[in-house]
Amino acid sequence: MRQLLALLALPLAACSSVGDSFEEARLAREANPAPCPNVFVLDDAARIIEFDGDPALGNVAWSGEVRDVRTSCRYAEDAPIRAVVEIDFAIGKGPAAQGEGYTVDYFVAVTRTNRDLIAKREFSVPVTVRDGRRVATLTQEIDDIVIPRADADTSGINFEIAVGFALDRDQLLYNRSGRSLKFPEL
Numbered sequence: 126m127r128q129l130l131a132l133l134a135l136p137l138a139a140c141s142s143v144g145d146s147f148e149e150a151r152l153a154r155e156a157n158p159a160p161c162p163n164v165f166v167l168d169d170a171a172r173i174i175e176f177d178g179d180p181a182l183g184n185v186a187w188s189g190e191v192r193d194v195r196t197s198c199r200y201a202e203d204a205p206i207r208a209v210v211e212i213d214f215a216i217g218k219g220p221a222a223q224g225e226g227y228t229v230d231y232f233v234a235v236t237r238t239n240r241d242l243i244a245k246r247e248f249s250v251p252v253t254v255r256d257g258r259r260v261a262t263l264t265q266e267i268d269d270i271v272i273p274r275a276d277a278d279t280s281g282i283n284f285e286i287a288v289g290f291a292l293d294r295d296q297l298l299y300n301r302s303g304r305s306l307k308f309p310e311l
Contacts, residue, residue: 161198162235162272162284164210166191169300170232170289177221180299185219187227192262194288198281206272206281212265212288218254225255230291233267238283243272247291 171191178184192215198208210233218227229252234245246267254261272284292300 160281161196161208162206162281162286164194164196164286164288166194167287167289169297170292172300173290173292173296174299184221186221186223188217188219189229189290190215191288191290196286200274200281203274203277205274206284208270208272208286209266209268210270210286210288213262214265215260215262216252216254217260225253227252227254232289232291233270234287235270235272236285236287238285
């Protein structure tokens with residue numbers, strides 16, 4: 126009889142835990158009812174190449190590319206969207222590089238889906254490529270992105286978060302030319 130009672134209690138315990146899971150999921154949906162803004166790397170700013178002289182392979186000092194970008198967010202009711210963005214970079218040391226260090230300048234911009242700029246911030250991070258390596262990888266986390274919303278019905282899908290390198294005019298034109306230089310990882 127004891128075994129039978131134990132067997133009958135098992136499905137009830139399982140139902141209770143499933144019910145708890147559903148309740149937890151419902152509470153999580155209420156706490157964050159809608160999707161995060163789309164996050165993407167701006168094509169023209171996805172890579173950077175710094176030359177020491179004319180644009181030629183032997184004159185490459187530093188190069189870099191945005192390898193990946195991720196986001197998470199939280200918002201409820203009419204509160205602003207609070208987003209976190211993680212950006213993975215690979216920075217290459219070219220034949221014309223002087224020293225082991227380079228400073229990467231990049232931006233994070235918030236736009237409306239129709240591309241109206243809401244806010245843009247630039248960041249700098251030092252990178253060191255040492256021990257005979259030619260490439261360093263790093264991840265940067267920006268955890269203080271706040272996107273105001275008009276009301277509780279304004280969803281994260283109404284916004285986008287764009288990231289990329291802060292480029293000068295020549296670097297931008299080089300990227301738009303379609304030419305590419307990449308260095309293998311060691």
